[in-house]
Amino acid sequence: MSEQSAFNQSQVAQEAYVEPSGVLDQLNLPPGAIRFIRNNKRTLQFIAAIVVTAIVVVSLYSSYRKKRLESAASSLSISMEAEGDAKVTALxxxxxxxxxxxxxxxxxxxxxxxxxxxxxxxxxxxxxLLVRDQVSEKNPIYGLLTFGIAQAREAGQSYEEATSAYDELKKIEGYKDEGYLGMARVLEAQGQNKKALAVYEEYLGSFLGEEQNPGATRIIKEKIVRLSVQE
Incomplete structure (x- = not known):
């Protein structure tokens, strides 16, 4: 009788035992999704490994990039403190x-x-030019670089190229004055007074609708009168 009782208890325990649910079952995923994941486990593991690797690589690159930028800024700062040939070498x-x-x-x-x-x-x-080719026209430094290019060409007596640069400069916001005056000055240096006069007149006409600088207006008018007399 006791053996029968022990047997019954064992049988009840076996019947009461429920196999633990898998992680997928605990996530309450649809049966179709669970089957798909189980059938493609290796592929999904491979994809997951690629994703993790990509995240690590991006993180490491970001860290490297940050350190490189910091080192570059530090080196530039030190270079600017140098003088003469040492400064050129450092830069x-x-x-x-x-x-x-x-x-x-x-x-x-x-x-x-x-x-x-x-x-x-x-x-x-x-x-x-090397730097300007690497920045957007909307970048504030673009106009400054164009001005530098124009001045370098003018100083080197590359007048046609300088005229072209000043013509471009006068169309850049904030550099209209430098553009017009530089362009007219270069034309005068070439003896092209008629063209210079036209530039001054165009420049004066551009003041319409703007707050005018009396001093600048007077100077431009004087230049126009002077060139008109020479024609």
Whole structure:
């Protein structure tokens, strides 16, 4: 009788035992989704591994990029403190070592300024052009670089190219005055007074509807009168 009782207890325990549910079952996913995941487990594991690897790579690259930008900025700061040939060498190091960073662009611009001071106008123009080609026209530095290019060409007596640069400059917001005056000045230097006069007249006409600078207006009118007399 006791053996029968023990047997019954074992049987009841076996019948009462329920196999633990899988993780997928606990997520309350639709049966179709569960079957799909189980049938494609290896593929999904492979995809998951790729995703995780991509996340890690992006994270590491972001960290590397941040450190590189910080190093570039530090090197640029140190370079700007140097003088003479040492400054040029340091700036060139920033350009070559940290290519593609804002610091490298600023170092190139500074090399252009140095070249201008040393009257190496072709080199100055080349540096300004190199940077301008890498920035958007909406970038505030675009106009400044165009102005630098125009000045370098004018100083180097590349008058036709300078006229073209000043013509472009006068269309950039904030540089209208420099553009018109520079363009007219270059034309005068070439003896093209009639064209210079036309530029001054166009410049004066552009003041309509704007708050006028009495001093600038007077100077332009004087130039117009002077050139008109010479014609």
């Amino acid at each position: 060139e190091h920033v350009v070559s070592e940290f290519s593609g960073t804002p610091s490298a662009l600023w170092a190139t611009v500074e090399l252009g300024h140095i070249a201008m001071k040393e009257k190496d106008y072709k080199k100055a123009e080349a540096n300004y």
